[in-house]
Amino acid sequence: MSTEGHVQHTPEELADLAKKQLASLLSKNEPLKPKDRLAIPPQEMPAQAPKARIGNMSEVALGYSAEQAKLESLRCIQCKNAPCIEGCPVIIDIPGFVKAIAEDDYQKAIDIIKRNSLLPAVCGRVCPQETQCQEKCTVGKSLKDAEKSVSIGRLERFVADWERENGKMKTPEVKPDTGKKVAVIGSGPASLVVAADVRREGHAVTIFEAFHKPGGVMIYGIPEFRLPKKIVQMEIDTLTAMGVEIKTNFVIGRTRKLRDLIDKDGFRAVFVGTGAGLPKFMNIEGENLVGVFSANEYLTRSNLMKAYDKERAHTPIYASKKVAVLGGGNVAMDSARTAVRLGAEEVHIIYRRTEKEMPARIEEIAHAKEEGVIFHILENAKRFIGNEYGCVTQVECLRYELGEPDSSGRRRPVEIKGSEFIMDFDTVIVAIGNDSNPLIKQTTNGLNTTKWGNIIVDETQKTSIDRVFAGGDIVLGAATVILAMGEGRRAAKSINELLANEK
């Protein structure tokens, strides 16, 4: 995995370069052959310079210029079998929308995407494209480098941003009221898709959200510098404009029981999209010392309650000098980069496999490195050591080596006996994943779950309880925004079919 060559140019330089490249390409005035297309240089994502961005919370990746987008879209050879579509969890017509960008028809491009995806501005930013559509891309295969695949995600973001910034976002049409009510529990990506798709059929939809702001992980989890909150808010505003009702500060299982929604409150169907919100800990010595946080807590304080705004926020956030982040996923990168922005002097990522096995997006790993985050691979925490005040001061680590592949297909890390060593840290952020949230299960009789607490559903996303559907991380375990959306779409279809057949 190479991260070299990233952010060598300023956004202005990239835009100028693209203008020139495009002019020379079009000056030939003849149709582009696949060979010509493969010769177009992959377009680098303009970004805030590392030194500047570590002092602010604004978005790092700035988005393509029009010329860059056109050049990138012209790199697509429009191959017949379109393997990229197979790689997309929601089966977007990728060559179709890329071609529309190449033809400068942005409206057509966004319309094509929106046939399958409700949240392109979000997915264009946070999807792990390199293991989905772009992994399969023929251009990347021809150039023998998956990093040279067409940047489908950046193009998706480009047209989604064009739509939003030019006031082209439309409120989807809603069929006449059916008088039937549907409850959606949680307001993350899966839930938003269900709400939109079910509302479009004319059913009344109420979203119940436990926090005081809707958006789920897109609001409390993913930081502003990776996903600006105003983008999420606009998607939510669209739902409200469609007539979806959102009840915040409402915990199903506590404020109201799930079964009461159906038995007493007249909801004809319920969708459970409560996510994977129960942080995993390592169950090692010293884990409850002061200064040891779950990534969820650390990120929520910063993102949802804006603790990074130290002048205005009432919510405190730990003042750290040396931070260890345990884990190698996007949440680990988000935590590390948040700590950098909050003023930590040194931030270390500790991961027990190698960089190749890290589940984080390549771009996030690259950005973290550029921002000075120090990576320790093939190492893992063994115990946390504290002082007389019960505050963490050191982490004892072990070195690892890679053994045989495990059930996830990744090579299993094996500890090297006697390799213990100690590093000084005043803050530890545990970002090793989430288990499913237990609240609904605890408070709903007859809802079948796996031994890990994930709700069991059939191929229509229906649970063991009549009229109750589920999707997203509460079913999948911690996964991605796009997979959650795919599940939401399927659940909405099942709910709409169920209600269509009833008076």
Add this chain to the structure above:
Amino acid sequence: MNKILSRRQLSENVYMMQVEAPLISSERRPGQFIILSLSDDYAERIPLTIADADPAKGSITIIFQAVGKTTKDLSRLNVGDSIANLVGPLGNPTHIEKFGTVVCVGGGIGVAPMHPIAQGMKKAGNKLIVIIGARSKDLVILEDEMRAIADELIICTDDGSYGRKALVTEPLKELCERNPKPDLAVAIGPPIMMKFCASTTRPYNVHTLVSLNTIMVDGTGMCGGCRVTVGKETKFVCVDGPEFDGHLVDFDNMMKRLNSYKMQEKHIDEKECKLDSEIEKARTHQ
């Protein structure tokens, strides 16, 4: 938005408010709590126990001590004002059944969450003994309410200005020495009080429940900020508690965790104090 229906100052910095919350008032059970915040952006979320509820009126009663930024701001709100965000009821309800004799020990503000539990225990047919502890007479709350339901009420103050001059552990120990000894003790109050109540009852093998009030963000299991060590296992107060076996709780670890943000809070406090004195100055100059 939840409207404040009544407001009463119980002692120097203890306030009681009735707040509109129709669903919570009918769903809540003894032992549960709410989380509130005073604005959408920037405000912190704090857990507060529910002291009482009136489903007919659609209201809940909260009792709190104005000690931090949010509780101080809350104490300055008046009848007719609204609390921006209020969510609940959170946590697992107290397990209430007929145990026999139940001793309820409430220290300071802890008497507030104890009240519905004591009510429940009485209603279930238990012999109810209530111990109220406070630093001084002014700080004794809910005495009349507790007297109305308790078979026996013992009041202790640290300075002897009211009731017995003793810590709550003294009468608790005497009760444990009675024959028959209590079947259950419930202790709610400052962590240090709960810790010593648990160590008082331990030699007598009297099962002791404590209700923990830790730092919390969401209250639904998401943040893990509320985690405590109970019998060597990590538990989340919000989804596993808030009540735990007092004999198994690692109180020392819990108390240290409660102080996680003390330095930062001091910073906010100092800012506040400065602001208060600036306002005061501006007023006197008028």
